[in-house]
Structure formats: C-alpha cells, structure tokens
Amino acid sequence: MLPDSNGYYGNFGGRFVPEILMGLLEELEQNYNRIKKEKWFKERFKQMLADFVGRPTPLFEAKRLSGKYGFRIFLKREDLAHTGAHKINNTIGQAILAEAMGKTDIIAETGAGQHGVATATACAMLGLNCKVFMGTEDIKRQYPNVERMKILGAEIIPVDSGTKTLKDAINEAIRYWVTHADKTFYLIGSAVGPHPYPSIVRDFQSVIGREARGQIRSKIGRLPDMIIACVGGGSNSIGIFWPFMKENVKFIGVEAGGKGERIDQNAATLTYGKPGILHGALSYLLYDENGNIYPTHSVAAGLDYPGVGPAHSFFKEAGRAEYHSISDKEAIEAFYELSELEGIIPAMESAHAVAYLKKLKGKLSRDAAVIVNLSGRGDKDLGEFEESR
Amino acid sequence: MKDIVIYFTYGLTSEDELLELFRRMKKIGVSAVELGVPFSDPVADGPIIQEASIRALKNGGSLKKAIEFAKKYKDKLELPIYLMGYINSFYSYGLSGFIEDAKAAGIAGAIIPDLPIEEFAGFRKEAEKRNFALPVIISPLSSEKRIKMLAKAATGFIYLVPRMGTTGTHTDDFSAAKEMIKKINSPLPVYVGFGIHNAASLRSVMRIADGAIIGSAFIKRYLDSGRIDEPINWLREVAGN
Numbered sequence A: 001m002l003p004d005s006n007g008y009y010g011n012f013g014g015r016f017v018p019e020i021l022m023g024l025l026e027e028l029e030q031n032y033n034r035i036k037k038e039k040w041f042k043e044r045f046k047q048m049l050a051d052f053v054g055r056p057t058p059l060f061e062a063k064r065l066s067g068k069y070g071f072r073i074f075l076k077r078e079d080l081a082h083t084g085a086h087k088i089n090n091t092i093g094q095a096i097l098a099e100a101m102g103k104t105d106i107i108a109e110t111g112a113g114q115h116g117v118a119t120a121t122a123c124a125m126l127g128l129n130c131k132v133f134m135g136t137e138d139i140k141r142q143y144p145n146v147e148r149m150k151i152l153g154a155e156i157i158p159v160d161s162g163t164k165t166l167k168d169a170i171n172e173a174i175r176y177w178v179t180h181a182d183k184t185f186y187l188i189g190s191a192v193g194p195h196p197y198p199s200i201v202r203d204f205q206s207v208i209g210r211e212a213r214g215q216i217r218s219k220i221g222r223l224p225d226m227i228i229a230c231v232g233g234g235s236n237s238i239g240i241f242w243p244f245m246k247e248n249v250k251f252i253g254v255e256a257g258g259k260g261e262r263i264d265q266n267a268a269t270l271t272y273g274k275p276g277i278l279h280g281a282l283s284y285l286l287y288d289e290n291g292n293i294y295p296t297h298s299v300a301a302g303l304d305y306p307g308v309g310p311a312h313s314f315f316k317e318a319g320r321a322e323y324h325s326i327s328d329k330e331a332i333e334a335f336y337e338l339s340e341l342e343g344i345i346p347a348m349e350s351a352h353a354v355a356y357l358k359k360l361k362g363k364l365s366r367d368a369a370v371i372v373n374l375s376g377r378g379d380k381d382l383g384e385f386e387e388s389r
Numbered sequence B: 001m002k003d004i005v006i007y008f009t010y011g012l013t014s015e016d017e018l019l020e021l022f023r024r025m026k027k028i029g030v031s032a033v034e035l036g037v038p039f040s041d042p043v044a045d046g047p048i049i050q051e052a053s054i055r056a057l058k059n060g061g062s063l064k065k066a067i068e069f070a071k072k073y074k075d076k077l078e079l080p081i082y083l084m085g086y087i088n089s090f091y092s093y094g095l096s097g098f099i100e101d102a103k104a105a106g107i108a109g110a111i112i113p114d115l116p117i118e119e120f121a122g123f124r125k126e127a128e129k130r131n132f133a134l135p136v137i138i139s140p141l142s143s144e145k146r147i148k149m150l151a152k153a154a155t156g157f158i159y160l161v162p163r164m165g166t167t168g169t170h171t172d173d174f175s176a177a178k179e180m181i182k183k184i185n186s187p188l189p190v191y192v193g194f195g196i197h198n199a200a201s202l203r204s205v206m207r208i209a210d211g212a213i214i215g216s217a218f219i220k221r222y223l224d225s226g227r228i229d230e231p232i233n234w235l236r237e238v239a240g241n
C-alpha cells in the first residue's frame, strides 16, 4: 500500500516535524481516514466539485498543436476549474475536512497565488478565517492573485526572509502553525509536507485522473500512451497520474529548468537534487554539502521550490515516471504557442508541461495519444515575464 | 544546584571567542552548552536565532566545523556539548558517521527538534548503543501517551517546552510546565527551555525543573553588541552569581 502505515512511499515521506505538531498530525490522520470513507463527506465533496468548481473539466483535443507535433494531443482543462487552476480541488476537500474537525482558522502558503486564491475561495464559501503566507518576491510577480485573495477576505502575510518565495512562505506558515497549533488548520497546497498531507492532497487531486480516464476512453476507445504534467510540489501531476498508476501509461513530470543547470538557477529537484529532509518529509531536495537548502529560480512562481512530494521521489527511483526539465525560455515559447495555436493562455507552470511536447516531435507515431495536464490559466502571468522573453 | 544550559550558535563568533565564551560560562556556573548548528531554514526558530543562523552561515558555520571545533579543543572545553540543529544537517552529514565523529570529538549528544522518535529508529538505536545522548522534546500539546513514550525514549535529559511557538518568545507563566513535569516519569533531569528572558522567568523555572535552557535572550545580547561580554554579564546578573 502506498504510502505505508508510517507515511512512506518506498524510502520517501514520513513525518519530520517538531513534537508540538505530532499529536495534531496523528489527529488529522485519524480524522481523515475516518471521514474520507463517510458517505456525507464523499457526497459533499463531489457535489461541491460539480456545482462550485464546475467539474468535470473538459478533455480537449488540441488539433492544431497535434498537427504541428505529429501525434494526438489532449489537454485536461484544469484551467477551466473555478479560480483558474487545479488547486481548488484540494482546497475544497481540505476545507470540508477542517470544518468537520471543528477547525475554523485556516492558514496556507502560496507561490503563484493559485493555492492562496483557492484557499481564500473555499474559506469564503464555508465561512472560515483565512491567512495566506506569500513571499514578497511572489507578491510582486503574481500581483493579480494578491488582489483576488484580498477581495475574497483573506489576510495576506508577506514573507520577506530568505529567497522571498514559496519555500520561505512555507517556513513562515510552519512558524505560525507551531505558535497557534491548537487552533489552526494548515491547508497545504501541494502533495508535500509531513504524512498524511501528501496523501490527502493526492486523494483530492485524483479527481483529475479519474475524469481523464473516462474522457479519453470515450474519445479514443482506449487509455493514453503518455501523460505529461508539470511538477512543483507535485499535486497536479500526482492527481492525474495516480488513477493510471497500474496501467501501461507513461508518466512524464516536467520540472522548472529555469535559466540553466547551475545551482540556484533552476528548481528541478528530481533532476539535480538528492534525498533530504525539508518541511516535514524525506524526499528529493536541492541542498549543499552542509545540508543547507539552495535558493531556486523559475519564471513560474508555482514551480519555484527546492523540494518535491515523496510520491514523485518514489516514482523516480522505482522508474514509474520520468522527470525532465524545461527552461524558462522554452516555457515562455510554449506559453505563446498554446495561446496562438489553440486559443488557450496557460499558466506559466502549465506551459512547462506543454513545452515538453516539442521534445517528443518525431518520436511518437501519428496515432499516439498524449494527455497534457493543463493545470491552470495564465491570467496571473500577463506581463510578468516580458523581461525574460 | 540546578543546571543552566546555554544555547549558542556555532559560527556566530570566531573559534577563539567561542573558547573564551565556554571558559566564562563555566566560571559563572553554566553546566552544559547546546551548540547550535546553523541551517538555512530554521522553522522552529524565532527571529533572533534565525538571524544568528544567517550570520553563522555567512561566516561558514556548519555541522562539520562544529564537530571539528569540539575535537580540536576537546581538552580545553570544560563543558559538555550537545549539538542542536535540524535533521537535514545531520542527514546530509551521514547519520552513522555523525555519531562516530561526534563521539570522537567528545560531544555528549544531539537535540534535533524535527526528528521525532518515530523516525530513523536505527539512528536512535545506534546512538543508544554508543552512549550518545538524544534528548527528546516534550511540548504542551504532547498527550499523556506521548509523554510516556518520549520519556522512555529519551537519553541525556528531557527538554520541556512550556509553550507553543518558536524560540525566543518570552514566557512568564510556567504553571502549565509545572503540571507537565508531574506527568514525566523519568530518572533523567528535566530542563525547561524556550522563553526564559530575565531573572524572574529563570527563577520560576528553577523552582519547578532540574534546570533551565537559555537561548534567544543570551544570543540577542551578542547579536546586538557583537561582543561576548554582553551576554556573559547579562547571564551573571540574571543567574545571580
């Protein structure tokens, strides 16, 4: 079973947190294991996904893109989910869980602001208090999402330490959590963190893969040959991969190659990292010979993180998935390409997954079917990367 | 006599200053030192120890150098050293190599707040076998069941945190800690740390526990002045010697 009873996916995962949080995580695990099986929870989650999020999201055959690359390309349209990214699947699930556990004070971290917006949205809808920690660098580059969170009634807590991006936002959220541990529910935004978070997020995001299975079957009468998704912490990717786990479908995770191979110029954890421990889990990580975490860079704020969820480290070592990196420049090209050819402006994170298609040109047969998880839409990114173009 | 344990980040000062700091701490009755290993992402620490960590990293501080320091001055350091740091520093060093090198350097043990007793059982076992102490932390949210488990797993001493929060937040009310101590059934000394910031809070702790651990309040005086005299004078005053 994945994970095992200690929260391990093979050698990865676990629960590396200060003692103050141990009891809370045990409580969360027990509650989650119980509640997830209860009928009211399943029905409520499903209904919210349908009526509030707008699921199922479509699977769209991108014909012009397919024509260009010579194989069949399908886009799983998470960009069409309410608030504009897959993140809402998880925040709705966790917010209902928090409510059921009697927790009304929610905290979250955000990089691109998509998880922050999705958390603020779920909290507004359920009447929960919401604080979002966000690096000051990300506040600058993803400003539209900051405005949205404010309108939704969330309190934004700017984080000015370290690299002023996602990693530091998580550090600060954890510091707040240990200080208000008895009252606070930490609504983690990716498939990272101490057990049981990676599995909770995976479960709530698996709706993406379950839908895609049915949709691709009804379109082509079989499962796809390959699925491509971008990997920041790894939630949209694990969400679409997981329901195909046991099938003969190739998984490609695309990481942020940034400006190049040099340390601190990328955020390609599985490509350049090694196992280490940060933010509660043992997983691949970018760090130096003394154990200190490297600064990272990516044009996509949501991928700009030195760690990755433990399930992906396991997939990498088990050979179940391949992980590749795409540079800032390639991602920006794909951003324009998808906009111009298909009329869809992707999030800069998702553009990394789209960019990988180019690497497959000439390598697949004409009737090969590839699903790209289009994790979000690009409104938040407009203008932000013009200087890097 | 009750114990005073001082937390000080390795790499914040020169080695000569650190030696001198040890000498003076010994003189005013400090009984052990928690030598902090600087880490890039100290999530259990408040602003003061974060700042100490940043400065120490800039000065090239690391676990490796902290162990080398202890080894080099093994016979001159008259106080037992417990290393305190985050698990990734130890993990990247190599856990079994770490115990071996730390033992060889005469280091008494290690306190690793983000390594709960449930993880890396092999490491705990090896430490126990080699008589290398791994104290545990007990928090105000630890259940009675966990307190039992923790007390049983602890070696060296028990580190009781009287409040929720990161290091450096002032604590004045130790009544909860007093209740918690009653629940701890262990022959090991129980030290209270986190939040001790003046003579009164130190006295309160000494009334209920076997000793006190002081970190941020001591380090702050070094950060503000850049001299070891300030924290030493402050400690002499609050400790009443």
Ligand SMILES: Cc1ncc(COP(=O)(O)O)c(C=O)c1O
Binding pocket: A085, A086, A087, A111, A112, A113, A114, A115, A189, A190, A191, A230, A231, A232, A233, A234, A235, A236, A237, A301, A302, A303, A347, A349, A350, A375, A376, A377
């Ligand atoms: C649109 C979008 N895609 C992908 C990601 C990366 O996260 P994950 O790897 O958890 O899917 C983010 C994160 O902010 C995002 O906003």
